[in-house]
Amino acid sequence: MGILGEAGPRFRLPGDDFEARDTVSGPPPAWAAPTASGPLAARLSLPGSKSLTNRELVLASLADGESILRAPLHSRDTTLMIAALRELGIAIDELEGTDTGYGPDLRITPAELGGGVSIDCGLAGTLMRFLPPLASLGLGPITFDGDEGARRRPMRTTIESLRALGVEVGDDARGTLPFTVYGMGRVAGGELAIDASASSQFVSGLLLSAARFENGLTLRHTGETLPSLPHIAMTIDVLARRGVAVENPEPGVWVVPAGPIAGRVVDIEPDLSNAAPFLVAAVVAGGSVTIAGWPAETTQVGDDLRELLTRFGAETTLTDGSLRVDGGTGVAFGRSMPGVHLDLSTGGELAPALVALAALADSPSRITGIGHLRGHETDRLAALAAELNALGGAVTELPDGLAIDPRPLTADPDRPWQSYEDHRMATAGAIIGLAVPGLLVDDIATTSKTLPQFTELWRTLLGDAGSGGIPISGTGATA
Structure with missing residues (x-):
């Protein structure tokens, strides 16, 4: 091992x-x-990009087949993401003989998402914003928590987004970690308006899982500003490489059709x-x-x-x-x-x-x-x-x-x-x-x-x- x-x-x-x-x-x-x-x-x-590694780990977990990540980052943020996905039932294995000094390549085999687990987010924004939409596709309660500093990071947009999509989320009205997503194995999807002014990760987190929603997702940003637009472009690019064509008909609007997410071999930059x-x-x-x-x-x-x-x-x-x-x-x-x-x-x-x-x-x-x-x-x-x-x-x-x-x-x-x-x-x-x-x-x-x-x-x-x-x-x- x-x-x-x-x-x-x-x-x-x-x-x-x-x-x-x-x-x-x-x-x-x-x-x-x-x-x-x-x-x-x-x-x-x-070593590899954290942003790309964690996006590809999420998509590989939702894909129709096996994926291999070559030269992924091995750090605290990605280790926590891997541990979280394993908790949800995803098989993530290392490939022997592939470690060039920064850690081995990974094989990700999708599986039905489970529940009844707790997820440690550490201080990783990608984990706390990317995984709750994925967790809503699982079955059972999934609790998210993290470091003390993570409890100060804004999460209300993610929580309210999932509720607007019909997912039950319990946070005792905090709008921060800890909170629990009560997955029902499906999300209807459809149209959703959010204010992502605090972080582009709120947009990326929804886009990454949206193809698995029954009706896909039409997402509209309502805030006056949207920081870090290149990170959304990165999300759209990795989705496209897996066969998910995200449309951007006007600034601040993204349309993701329901459909398959392809497994693939990915070289992480x-x-x-x-x-x-x-x-x-x-x-x-x-x-x-x-x-x-x-x-x-x-x-x-x-x-x-x-x-x-x-x-x-x-x-x-x-x-x-x-x-x-x-x-x-x-x-x-x-x-x-x-x-x-x-x-x-x-x-x-x-x-x-x-x-x-x-x-x-x-x-x-x-x-x-x-x-x-x-x-x-x-x-x-x-x-x-x-x-x-x-x-x-x-x-x-x-x-x-x-x-x-x-x-x-x-x-x-x-x-x-x-x-x-x-x-x-x-x-x-x-x-x-x-x-x-x-x-x-x-x-x-x-x-x-x-x-x-x-x-x-x-x-x-x-x-x-x-x-x-x-x-x-x-x-x-x-x-």
Whole structure:
């Protein structure tokens, strides 16, 4: 049996030891973020996309036949998704001999969906928004819960959507986790209007299961804004590749016909959003960073980095399936870098890395279109402002973003950079640490949510061009 056997995961995510140790010896040790000592010259390969892996796991579970996912991501978010689908009766097996370093390929065999189970969502938005519509096709009660932070994430749209489709959902009027979906084995479908202003995942979650509704689904978004549209485009694309043609007759309206979902063999692309801190590092430290396996065409929003980083003075080149970013002499070593005005309404998940970079610029920046980040793993706008200001920065929250007025940043040995249990806050701290000596990150292990190998890859990135990166106390922070 491989790393995701029926007895539970045998591989260790970076946070596993810390979680077990919390009840014995307190929080995990702080991590000393390496400071760049020279230009970079790194070439990296990254694990698979979390967004694609979890979408394909859901569709494979609803398909008419077997599917195989090649090079899927193995992280906390995907491990929880796999465990949840198994609880519902789906067979998910590893294929021996397929592990190239980031985990084996997976075979998914659909089955009748059961009930009478509890689903641990962790802090995974894809799980808590994608699985309740699928669970409504099962038989029996299915309870969803997660981490303490997950209980603060908005879920009312999912809950009310299912009720509007005739599915009973019990949440004691909270509009958040925990809640229970009482599946009846069928959903009529039809027409549905929702406000998905808080997250595009509300739309994607419904679209992924809609072909299995008896009458399909005509879904209309009623809110004034809809963030992260590329993620909906990704959902439509993976559905199309399985034979489900989603029509988009006008902005904010999607029509999914009832019909079969095909099993297929899927090659999962590397996670381009997880490439952000590594590519930004080239701009901070100078030199170059190359990410292998970069697709020529993709629906991943991380591909926007090719253009966005040029706004910060970097050069980007995509050739032969690799993306190279050249940062010149590097901001940390005196290269001038003006501030920017960015609208990241389509790519908010890139904001923490780009805000960290903007904090090192020579002039003010405004990054907008990211008000919805207040409802992510943490309130990312408040968190970024608090952590940069604690270092001496001048970051102000806007209604829809952040204003960054660069100031000299200085680490406080008595106050680590707080990750807020948010993987992108942790990696933002690592970026700042490249230019700010002595910076500590309180819980780098939270990167296990989507990239368990982060610290190992960060060390590889720096090679001989950095120092630090070890736990201040204890062991395991860089495992």
